Amino acid sequence: MNNNISPAGCLERLRVLDRERMHISRAAALLQWDQETYLPSGGIEERAEQLAVLEGLAHERLINNEVGELLGKLRDAFSLDNAVHNAQDEFPADDFIRVLHRDYEKAVKIPVDFVRECAKAEGLSQAAWIEARKHNNFAAFAPHLEKMLDFAKQKAAFWGWERTKLYDGLLDYYEPSLGVHELTAIFGPLRDRLQLLLQKIAAKPNPGNVFINHNFEKAKQEAFCREVLSGIGFDGKRGRMDISAHPFTTALGFNDVRITTRYAASDPLSGLFSVIHEGGHAFYELGLDKSLRYSSLAEGTSMGIHESQSRLWENVIGRSRVFWEPWYPRLKDYFSPELGTVDFESFYRTVNNVVPGPIRVEADEVSYSLHIILRFELEEKLFSGKLSVNELPEAWNAGMKDYLNVECTGDAEGVLQDVHWSMGAFGYFPSYALGNLYALQFWNKLQEDIGTTDQMLRRRDYGTIHSWLRDNIHHKGRCKKPAELIMDVTGNLLSADSFFRYIEQKYTELYGL
């Protein structure tokens, strides 16, 4: 590299390298999307190799020496001079350098051999998890979990976290600046309040399920989902919707964000709520400012903020009374034999039925965060040594009984239900609950700014909501850290109060508590 290259020249070169890497990553994301949607079964083995090659190329492009040198020069230059920033038009060069530097440091500190060893062990671990879950046998998976835990600890240590703070390191990776201390302070009281509310609800009669004993044709479900997705503002020229075993959202380009769902014949809404949830993720990616595109800034700023957008749409909007007032008649048009005689109130109660159960992804709004808080507490204990891997199933079952009054009948629907640990993704679960908290803080501020949204939702007019979310959250991509974003937008730190008040109010009314 030419040592006399100007800061502006360094920045330009870095942006070229970053753009190329983003293109390779998007291509890898397409390979993955295709694998989940259209890949013929015979192609799976080769696809894994193709993916490994592309991911390796993207990784190489992040950790190479030139990137390190350019970042070093630019960080020096930026402490002295802001000329580069101004020269780059709209592009937020300082945020770019900060974010890329974070990614670079996270990647470069992990030895290449370790990455390879991890990938191999993860493959074996996931295969073992699938088998163990099939046979309801935690013991067969335990040695792999032990190894994944050890790898996760090593990873945090490579990043420079001290021995007693390794779990903080992983939490910080997914949600910067939120560690064990902060999360415990927020999750602890929330857990107690939700537990109490659940007990009150359990004392009331169950409102029943109006979908029971019916079969909801999947083709009709899909047609309804497409109508709703387009109705809430998803632009078919900038994305698509397909079917996969597990719903997900993937950004394959600035104007190409794809979601997936799946349909259950017994429940006409399970597929739809996945569509609205993934739609919320997609709106985030589609709302990024154009100046960020093709760069590392063109992504959601954290898992928790991303999840706030999906949960806002799925739950706060999508399970509200005013949302369904105009949509329920349309649903009835699709399924008149099944729902023709079902009144709105009974339907609405089914949509918001609180029935604590063992499975996280099927949980209602009140139970859901408790599933997450249990996982957070168990992870914390695994890392601090208060709990061993072998003791995990017992601690899991005790927690489920304590928090949700649910008896797990086996490991498959208990400690083995989620894929995350088998991949070594410790520290990831809290994002799901954080999404709920952020969502309500944003939502309350949105109402303050634009007034009550009830009439808009009754009119199926989502434009003002989209504008507010885009201008306040989506536009910025990774330019704002999550803690800055929540403070800038709402004037408050992260807190569970808005979320709990929302839950308490909604379910007090619903259950006449």
Next chain:
Amino acid sequence: MNNNISPAGCLERLRVLDRERMHISRAAALLQWDQETYLPSGGIEERAEQLAVLEGLAHERLINNEVGELLGKLRDAFSLDNAVHNAQDEFPADDFIRVLHRDYEKAVKIPVDFVRECAKAEGLSQAAWIEARKHNNFAAFAPHLEKMLDFAKQKAAFWGWERTKLYDGLLDYYEPSLGVHELTAIFGPLRDRLQLLLQKIAAKPNPGNVFINHNFEKAKQEAFCREVLSGIGFDGKRGRMDISAHPFTTALGFNDVRITTRYAASDPLSGLFSVIHEGGHAFYELGLDKSLRYSSLAEGTSMGIHESQSRLWENVIGRSRVFWEPWYPRLKDYFSPELGTVDFESFYRTVNNVVPGPIRVEADEVSYSLHIILRFELEEKLFSGKLSVNELPEAWNAGMKDYLNVECTGDAEGVLQDVHWSMGAFGYFPSYALGNLYALQFWNKLQEDIGTTDQMLRRRDYGTIHSWLRDNIHHKGRCKKPAELIMDVTGNLLSADSFFRYIEQKYTELYGL
């Protein structure tokens, strides 16, 4: 690179590099497949960039110094020693080195700047061609065609062809060892014989079209296509069928070969014949020997041989009387209001109706090769200087009149109809006619070896045909050059005799000549 590395070590390293490059190319092919099938319209611009990055990476991996050095060492080693070959189990190391060396030489001789300049000019040229075709205006495209012609000549010159042999160089690129001299000797007499036959047919009454005045529902067409595709032996675990504007086949992996088609409401068979045609290409890719997979040998050996497989299935098998005997009743099941009263003979005559027209891709079996021979003759004249770009439309129209008795009413349905020249793909067209010739040479030999296929086709039993094609042609991938293959399999050189005899016999019977 370590200079003391053994031949076996060199080979192993070369195979690793080649395998990685193949994976990148397959990933690029997926990006392209997605672009033609499912990409949201907004994503096109970014997709072009993603593709350019992956294609650039694949190209770099072919032309880099290490590949050149390894090939050099191996070519030396192989003249002395065959130990490497034997050490590599099933893998045909000598063919691998030969084929990779050819690809390497073809790529490395073209300067990187020239490649970039070409790609840019091609983009502009294609855009100009689309506009020119829309407005029926050859003059607007002529300067681009001039440039494409010049680039094509330069390319052949870079490969080392002398000034008077540049067109030979391009022909050789697509169909090794067939040049102007060989093709003229074959195409000239074929042209005269086909022209004469067409005149005889034109003197007979037109058998009419039984599809006219009907509307064939596309969903039913698709269902029928899927039934036929699966019926003729396409394995859904190793491929898929989708819809695109222009039908194509793409190999995304050894066990992932995809075809596309499109449906016309006015013609229930236009989509189907594309399916059978692309199916023939797919059978070739799916029939490769497993030992070749993930390597540069795992492709069809030439465009002409590839086209022989698609045309064999589409025309020789797919438009035969015995093929339709069992399938026509099934087609009637799908379209009973439209075809219920149409007898087999009238249907069969519609399938094989000879109506010369201006458009190549809509041409019948008798006219088709004449479209190609005209293009070959015009290309040859453009390269030898006997014709200028500006004179092309007139020469085109004169040729169409002379060979097919067709009057072109404008450039859009004349000289501007095909995309090939706008991309600079001179020398490619002959492959289509060569496919017809090879197909009949193979087919006659197949009948000699396994006996008449009439009863098999009547029983919809395609297994023996597949086995023969696989064992004799598909298995070998690029290990045999096309000229070797046709000689090894049939004992003869390339010739138009089998093809013309087939056409003459079939249409003499059909038209009572």
